Each structure stands twice: as C-alpha cells, then as structure tokens.
Amino acid sequence: MDRPKVNKDWKEPERISKYPVGSTCDGGTLVTINAGWRVLRPVINQDKCVNCLKCFLLCPDGVISKGEEKLTIDYDYCKGCGVCAYECKLGAIDMVKEEK
Structure with missing residues (x-):
C-alpha cells in the first residue's frame, strides 16, 4: 500500500486570523437532503443576534x-x-421542537 504524499511546503499560519473562515463545503455537498430524523431545529432571534458569526463558524454541517x-x-x-x-452566548438561537 502506498503512503499518502505530504505537502512539505505547507506552513501553519502564524495567527488564527490567517486561517480560512467558514465551512469547508456548502450544505448538501455530501448528502442530497436531511433524512428527516431531526427532533429540534434552531431558530435565530434576529433581534438578539449581533452577527458575531460564531454559529456560522462552528456549524458542523455548514x-x-x-x-x-x-x-x-x-x-x-x-x-x-x-x-x-x-x-x-447571547442566547439568540433557540432550539424548538420540529413540527411535521
């Protein structure tokens, strides 16, 4: 079995601000649609949201x-x-029961 090639020229960015921002791919890239098993869904309270983008950065599904x-x-x-x-941390996103 061949070993994967390593990019020896790659250098880790000096600061966190130099890292790429956002999800690695758009939602739905790997699946065509949610399977429908979600029990709770997030709802953003736009009055409380200050667009800090923490949720945007940390969402595992993008x-x-x-x-x-x-x-x-x-x-x-x-x-x-x-x-x-x-x-x-502002409580701008509530998880509410999914309704069919």
Missing part, C-alpha cells in the same frame, strides 16, 4: 449562511445538533 443583513439556516440539511445554540 447550514448557516450570511445574508446581507441577517443569518439564515438551510433546514433541508440541518440535523438539529444544537451546536449553534449552545455556542451562542
């Missing part, structure tokens, strides 16, 4: 998008894990 004035969530690909709500 379903939070930056709009012109507000953040939006693509519910087709959100699995309802609650990471965004947990990490929002």
Whole structure:
C-alpha cells in the first residue's frame, strides 16, 4: 500500500486570523437532503443576534449562511445538533421542537 504524499511546503499560519473562515463545503455537498430524523431545529432571534458569526463558524454541517443583513439556516440539511445554540452566548438561537 502506498503512503499518502505530504505537502512539505505547507506552513501553519502564524495567527488564527490567517486561517480560512467558514465551512469547508456548502450544505448538501455530501448528502442530497436531511433524512428527516431531526427532533429540534434552531431558530435565530434576529433581534438578539449581533452577527458575531460564531454559529456560522462552528456549524458542523455548514447550514448557516450570511445574508446581507441577517443569518439564515438551510433546514433541508440541518440535523438539529444544537451546536449553534449552545455556542451562542447571547442566547439568540433557540432550539424548538420540529413540527411535521
């Protein structure tokens, strides 16, 4: 078995501000649609949100998008894990029961 090649020219950025920002790929790149097993879904309270983008950066599925004035969530690909709500220190994201 061949070993993977290592890029020896790659250098770790000196500061965190030099790292790329955002999700690695758009929501739905790996799956075509959420399987429908989500129990809770995140809802952003736009009055409390200050656009700090912490939820955008930490969403494991990359379903939070930056709009012109507000953040939006693509519910087709959100699995309802609650990471965004947990990490929002302002309490601007509530996890509400999913309704069919």
